[in-house]
Amino acid sequence: MSDQTILAVTKLEKTFKVGFQRKVVNAVQGLDFSVDAGEIYGFLGPNGAGKTTTIKMIMDLIRPSAGSVKVFGDSPGALASRKRIGYLPEHPYFYDYLKPTELLEFFGRLHGIKKTARRKQIHELLEQVGLTHAKDRTLRRYSKGMLQRFGLAQALIGDPDLVILDEPLSGLDPIGRKEMKDIVSGLKAKGKTVFFSSHILSDIELLCDKIAMIDEGRLLYAGPTRDFVVRGQLEVEIIASNVPEGILTALKAKADSIDSFGSRQKVLCNRDSAQELLKLLIESSAIVESVVPRSETLEEVFVRTAQHKQAEVSK
Amino acid sequence: MSFSLNRVMAIATNTFKESIRNRVFIGMMLGALVMIFASFIISEMVVFDQRKRVIQDFGLFFISFAGVLIAITIGVLLVYNELKRKTIYSLLPKPIHRYEFIVGRYVGIFIILLVMALILSGAWFVVMLFRGVPLQPIFVKAVILILGELAIVSALAILFSSFSSPVLSGIFTFGIYVLGRQVQFIEELIHAKKGLFVSVPSLKPLGHAVASVFPDLSLFDITMEVLLEVNVGWGYVFGALAYALAYVIVFIIAAAVIFQRRDFV
Numbered sequence: 001m002s003d004q005t006i007l008a009v010t011k012l013e014k015t016f017k018v019g020f021q022r023k024v025v026n027a028v029q030g031l032d033f034s035v036d037a038g039e040i041y042g043f044l045g046p047n048g049a050g051k052t053t054t055i056k057m058i059m060d061l062i063r064p065s066a067g068s069v070k071v072f073g074d075s076p077g078a079l080a081s082r083k084r085i086g087y088l089p090e091h092p093y094f095y096d097y098l099k100p101t102e103l104l105e106f107f108g109r110l111h112g113i114k115k116t117a118r119r120k121q122i123h124e125l126l127e128q129v130g131l132t133h134a135k136d137r138t139l140r141r142y143s144k145g146m147l148q149r150f151g152l153a154q155a156l157i158g159d160p161d162l163v164i165l166d167e168p169l170s171g172l173d174p175i176g177r178k179e180m181k182d183i184v185s186g187l188k189a190k191g192k193t194v195f196f197s198s199h200i201l202s203d204i205e206l207l208c209d210k211i212a213m214i215d216e217g218r219l220l221y222a223g224p225t226r227d228f229v230v231r232g233q234l235e236v237e238i239i240a241s242n243v244p245e246g247i248l249t250a251l252k253a254k255a256d257s258i259d260s261f262g263s264r265q266k267v268l269c270n271r272d273s274a275q276e277l278l279k280l281l282i283e284s285s286a287i288v289e290s291v292v293p294r295s296e297t298l299e300e301v302f303v304r305t306a307q308h309k310q311a312e313v314s315k
Numbered sequence: 316m317s318f319s320l321n322r323v324m325a326i327a328t329n330t331f332k333e334s335i336r337n338r339v340f341i342g343m344m345l346g347a348l349v350m351i352f353a354s355f356i357i358s359e360m361v362v363f364d365q366r367k368r369v370i371q372d373f374g375l376f377f378i379s380f381a382g383v384l385i386a387i388t389i390g391v392l393l394v395y396n397e398l399k400r401k402t403i404y405s406l407l408p409k410p411i412h413r414y415e416f417i418v419g420r421y422v423g424i425f426i427i428l429l430v431m432a433l434i435l436s437g438a439w440f441v442v443m444l445f446r447g448v449p450l451q452p453i454f455v456k457a458v459i460l461i462l463g464e465l466a467i468v469s470a471l472a473i474l475f476s477s478f479s480s481p482v483l484s485g486i487f488t489f490g491i492y493v494l495g496r497q498v499q500f501i502e503e504l505i506h507a508k509k510g511l512f513v514s515v516p517s518l519k520p521l522g523h524a525v526a527s528v529f530p531d532l533s534l535f536d537i538t539m540e541v542l543l544e545v546n547v548g549w550g551y552v553f554g555a556l557a558y559a560l561a562y563v564i565v566f567i568i569a570a571a572v573i574f575q576r577r578d579f580v
Contacts, residue, residue, distance in 0.1 A: 016580070056404075059408040060407075060408070061407060061408065061578070061579040062580060063578060079411075082410040083410040085408070087408040089404040089408075091401070092401075092404075093401040093404075095402055096400075097333065098332070106329050110326075111409065111410060112319070112322075112410070151405070158410075
């Protein structure tokens with residue numbers, strides 16, 4: 001945890017008792033991670049991993065069974081810290097008999113924003129999320145995508161320093177997703193911190209500086225996205241043509257696999273032996289057409305990490 | 316940051332906006348209005364000197380009856396609907412105290428009941444004027460006391476709805492309302508030389524408990540005084556309102572404490 005840390009989750013646990021027999025379910029088990037100012041932080045995990053439960057504990061909607069959450073150095077229930085947080089719940093629902101301006105007016109009053117500033121901010125927010133044209137409709141008449149956009153607008157009222165978004169991209173069409181990602185990037189450019197959950201790994205990979213990855217309530221990884229992706233770099237793919245027969249035999253001895261496509265060869269090798277194989281090819285009359293480090297996708301790394309962790313736990 | 320009246324009033328205004336769209340509210344209001352106006356026609360069917368009484372009795376009964384039904388139905392549904400419609404997840408993370416939510420909701424319901432009482436008593440006064448009954452201060456006092464009773468009933472509905480389902484909350488609230496109306500009768504029974512508590516003495520502690528804990532709602536019913544034209548002083552009215560306020564404070568604090576501890580999964 002650094003001086004820049006604005007959200008610190010320490011040994012966080014949540015246990016629910018469900019059903020008639022009060023069966024104990026450990027929804028979140030010993031989570032530890034921290035978010036620094038100005039970051040886009042991804043919170044990753046499959047459905048039912050405990051992401052929403054964790055976010056609800058950060059928002060003080062659910063109280064932890066053990067551990068702690070500190071937001072801006074304060075408890076999540078403190079109004080001073082809550083004033084600096086914007087929150088978009090998963091599958092947001094709003095008072096649908098109200099118009100967006102009326103609901104933003106209501107939320108703006110709760111934030112203690114003065115009338116003139118409130119009106120100005122509402123106008124800007126609706127413009128930012130592209131809902132100015134629909135501002136006179138009641139929210140009952142909004143489509144799912146429009147509600148998601150409105151959800152973002154209400155999260156941004158009061159100009160919060162930390163924006164927490166629970167599955168902001170779910171239910172959006174490709175254009176909506178692109179717009180939402182642009183808004184998230186725009187928030188970072190304005191110096192805001194964004195913490196958002198998703199089970200769609202490609203979104204996280206593109207947007208986030210850091211990630212925390214959970215499965216079955218347990219932390220699998222917390223740290224820079226880059227480091228996590230590097231973990232998944234397993235092989236190097238070399239495409240070469242006109243490889244002399246003698247060199248090909250030498251390559252076969254060291255490479256993981258070689259496939260021939262006419263005069264071209266696709267060589268797959270591990271990162272350590274790539275240098276040596278490249279040297280062999282360059283020093284021969286072969287033409288090296290491309291060298292591509294082949295990474296596992298974030299999804300593949302996630303599945304592998306989750307399986308590994310599960311195996312550890314069952315031991 | 317401490318309690319903010321501005322935040323409470325923002326929540327109350329939103330509650331008001333929500334409740335005036337509630338079909339139960341509109342239905343009850345219209346039903347009570349129809350019955351108050353119908354009392355004019357019904358009064359034609361009775362002997363001349365009873366006509367005034369029919370209108371007075373009908374008017375007070377339907378203002379109180381519609382008010383109790385509105386207080387219970389809206390009161391027990393307010394927290395439940397927030398959870399069912401998931402609107403609570405976008406409201407509670409805003410910079411508000413949970414108790415401000417409860418107080419704001421309560422104030423909103425009370426404003427609704429106030430509007431109802433104003434409309435229905437307005438209609439009642441009009442019917443009385445048509446029947447040639449001059450308006451008297453006791454009519455206003457009777458309506459104010461009904462509002463005192465509704466203040467207790469709606470606070471009770473919110474208390475139950477903070478931890479129970481709407482059906483159970485409705486049953487509990489209505490049950491306490493019915494028993495509260497009988498508190499004086501139960502006290503008389505406790506001190507009587509014959510009757511229920513003499514024949515079944517094991518019920519006496521229960522009778523004591525109801526009489527000492529439950530609000531005495533019969534204090535807020537001055538229909539007999541209105542019909543018999545017995546004066547009721549303002550001192551009595553303010554005393555009853557203070558009594559109502561004490562119960563409201565206890566019920567709302569209890570609701571806030573329970574709500575404060577809840578998880579919104």
